[in-house]
Amino acid sequence: MADTSESTNTRDKDHRLVYANAFHMAFGDNDVTITFGIDQRPQTGKKGMVEYSSVIMTPRTAKTIYKTLEHVINQYEKMRGEIELPDAKKAEIKSALRLNNAPIPPEETS
Numbered sequence: 001m002a003d004t005s006e007s008t009n010t011r012d013k014d015h016r017l018v019y020a021n022a023f024h025m026a027f028g029d030n031d032v033t034i035t036f037g038i039d040q041r042p043q044t045g046k047k048g049m050v051e052y053s054s055v056i057m058t059p060r061t062a063k064t065i066y067k068t069l070e071h072v073i074n075q076y077e078k079m080r081g082e083i084e085l086p087d088a089k090k091a092e093i094k095s096a097l098r099l100n101n102a103p104i105p106p107e108e109t110s
Contacts (some may be wrong), residue, residue, distance in 0.1 A: 022049040024096075032062035 020036035027033070033056045037049035057065075077083060085093075 018053045020052065024049070027059070027062075029054050030058070030061055033057075034062075 013056050022039040023036050035051050035054040037051040040048050040050055
């Protein structure tokens, strides 16, 4: 039977809002880590980011976030048009996936 009760969110006293325009990910057998930060190239010209926050989660939670983001982005693009990724960003994604020996999705190779 599905849980039909309303959920209530509360905010921890240490909660903070963090802006990020860069991230990196890592995973192990039992967790996925996403580290968020600010791309430092505009200021320094060097590749990399200033790290501000990391979130460690189970693979199941990571997949739930992935599916939710996929849905939200699809809705956003229906309203505002496709989000274009520059060729340089696509190359950066391919490079990062190769470094981690991850399979490269077909849509990322074009």
